[in-house]
Amino acid sequence: MTVAVLKLGNTKRKNVFLDKVKELLPDGGNLNACLTCGACASGCPATGLENMDPRKFLRMAALGMDEEIAKSDWPWMCTMCQRCIYVCPMQIDIPQLIFNARTLRPREERPSGILGSCDMAMRNESNSAMGASPEDFEFVVEDVLEEYQEAQPEFADMQAPIDKEGAQFFLNQNSREPVTEPDEMVPLWKILHLAGVDWTYGSRGWGGENYCMFLADDESWKKTTGITVDQANKLGCKTYLNTE
Amino acid sequence: MYEYYAKWIREGKLKVNSDWNKDLKIKFTVQDPCQIVRKSYGDPIAEDLRFVVKSVVGEENFVDMQPNKSNNYCCGGGGGFLQSGFKDQRLAYGKIKDEQIKATGADYCIAGCHNCHAQIHELSEHYGGNYPVVHLWTLICLSLGILGPNEREYLGDDLKEVNVFHPETAM
Numbered sequence: 494m495t496v497a498v499l500k501l502g503n504t505k506r507k508n509v510f511l512d513k514v515k516e517l518l519p520d521g522g523n524l525n526a527c528l529t530c531g532a533c534a535s536g537c538p539a540t541g542l543e544n545m546d547p548r549k550f551l552r553m554a555a556l557g558m559d560e561e562i563a564k565s566d567w568p569w570m571c572t573m574c575q576r577c578i579y580v581c582p583m584q585i586d587i588p589q590l591i592f593n594a595r596t597l598r599p600r601e602e603r604p605s606g607i608l609g610s611c612d613m614a615m616r617n618e619s620n621s622a623m624g625a626s627p628e629d630f631e632f633v634v635e636d637v638l639e640e641y642q643e644a645q646p647e648f649a650d651m652q653a654p655i656d657k658e659g660a661q662f663f664l665n666q667n668s669r670e671p672v673t674e675p676d677e678m679v680p681l682w683k684i685l686h687l688a689g690v691d692w693t694y695g696s697r698g699w700g701g702e703n704y705c706m707f708l709a710d711d712e713s714w715k716k717t718t719g720i721t722v723d724q725a726n727k728l729g730c731k732t733y734l735n736t737e
Numbered sequence: 738m739y740e741y742y743a744k745w746i747r748e749g750k751l752k753v754n755s756d757w758n759k760d761l762k763i764k765f766t767v768q769d770p771c772q773i774v775r776k777s778y779g780d781p782i783a784e785d786l787r788f789v790v791k792s793v794v795g796e797e798n799f800v801d802m803q804p805n806k807s808n809n810y811c812c813g814g815g816g817g818f819l820q821s822g823f824k825d826q827r828l829a830y831g832k833i834k835d836e837q838i839k840a841t842g843a844d845y846c847i848a849g850c851h852n853c854h855a856q857i858h859e860l861s862e863h864y865g866g867n868y869p870v871v872h873l874w875t876l877i878c879l880s881l882g883i884l885g886p887n888e889r890e891y892l893g894d895d896l897k898e899v900n901v902f903h904p905e906t907a908m
C-alpha cells in the first residue's frame with residue numbers, strides 16, 4: 494500500500510474536520526491517541542478498498558487532508574461495524590470519524606441508493622425504505638393473517654395486531670417481507686403466538702430500516718425514529734422489539 | 738430478539754427439539770450481527786443465540802466461525818453498503834466472511850439480521866459456495882413442526898420436504 498502521496502509539511506492545512514468531530518464525541522473519541530499500531534487496519538474487512546484503511550483514514554484527518562477525505566468514497570464502504578474500535582488498544586472512535594465524513598458532501602451528492610431509501614422513508618409515516626404506506630402494510634398483514642388462520646386451523650386464533658393499546662412489545666418489521674415475500678412474516682407470528690407474547694405492530698413507524706441514519710442525514714433520522722418512539726409511547730408499549 | 742427466543746425456550750413456552758436433524762446431520766453456522774452483538778449487547782446475547790441455534794439444530798450440528806461473537810467479522814451488509822451502489826467493493830469486503838463460512842464446512846449459514854441475510858446470500862452465490870442462508874425464525878418453526886410449505890423460501894432442497902406442516906397448502 495502506498496502512502497507516498499501524503500504531502501507533509503503543508504502549513505496551510507488545518508484539521509478542521511478532525512477538530513469538529515472531536516467536539517462531538519465524549520473524550521474527543523480519543524482521536525489524538527493513536528499509536529499507529531495498525532491493529533484496526535489489519536482486522537478491518539474494508540482495508541484495501543479505495544487504497545484506504547482505518548489507520549490511514551485517521552492519519553489523513555490528523556494531517557488535515559479534509560479535501561481528500563471528502564472526495565473519497567471509502568466512508569460509504571465502511572459498515573460502521575466497530576471491529577476497529579473493539580481491537581484498538583486506545584479505544585479510538587474511528588467509526589464515528591468515518592460516519593461524520595459522510596456529511597462532508599451535500600446531501601444530494603451522497604450515494605443515490607441510500608438517498609432514495611431515506612427519501613422513501615420520509616414519504617409517509619411508515620418509515621419504510623421501500624415506501625410502503627401504513628394502509629399497504631395493514632392490508633398485507635390482515636390478508637396474510639386471514640389466509641393462514643384458515644389454511645392452518647391450529648393457528649386460527651393467531652393474531653398480528655396493529656396499534657394494539659397497552660401491548661407489552663412494539664415489534665418492528667423490515668419492509669422486505671410485507672412488500673416482496675409476505676409469507677416470511679408468518680413464522681415469527683407463530684412463535685409469538687405459541688409463546689403467548691403480548692405484542693403489536695404500529696401503523697406509524699413499523700419499518701425496521703434506517704437509511705436516513707446511513708445517509709448521515711441526522712434531521713431525517715431524528716424525524717423517522719421520532720415517529721416510531723411516539724407511536725410506541727402512544728400505545729403504551731413497554732419494549733421496542735427488533736426482529737433480530 | 739435472540740434473548741427472548743432463548744428465554745421462551747428455557748421457560749418451556751417454545752418446545753423446540755432437534756430430532757428432525759438427528760439422522761440428517763445437516764450442519765449450521767451462525768453470523769453474529771455486529772449491531773446486536775459487538776455494538777449493543779456483547780457476548781451474552783451471542784451465547785443466547787447459540788443456545789437457540791443448538792436447541793433447534795442439535796448441539797453436534799452447530800459449527801462456529803473463527804473468530805466469532807464480539808470479535809466476529811462484519812459481512813459487509815451494514816452501514817448502508819447494500820444500497821450504496823458500490824457492489825464490487827461490497828463483494829470484496831465480504832470475501833473474508835465467505836471464506837470464514839466455507840471454513841466451517843457448514844451446509845447452512847443462519848443470519849438473524851436482514852442486512853446480513855441479503856449480503857451473505859449474495860456472497861454465497863457470487864463466490865460459488867451456494868450454501869443456503871436462513872432466518873432463525875424458519876428453523877425455530879421447522880423444529881416445532883409448524884413450518885408450512887410456503888414458508889420455506891430460503892431452505893435448500895434438502896429441507897424443503899422435511900417436517901412439513903399442512904403440506905396440502907403448498908402453492
Ligand code: SF4
Pocket residue numbers: 526527528529530531532533534547548551577580581582583584585587
Ligand atoms: S488500533 Fe488504534 S492505536 Fe492502533 S493504529 Fe488503529 S487507531 Fe491507532
Ligand code: SF4
Pocket residue numbers: 536537538539540547570571572573574575576577578587588591811
Ligand atoms: S467500522 Fe469501518 S473502519 Fe472500522 S473495522 Fe468496521 S468497516 Fe473497518
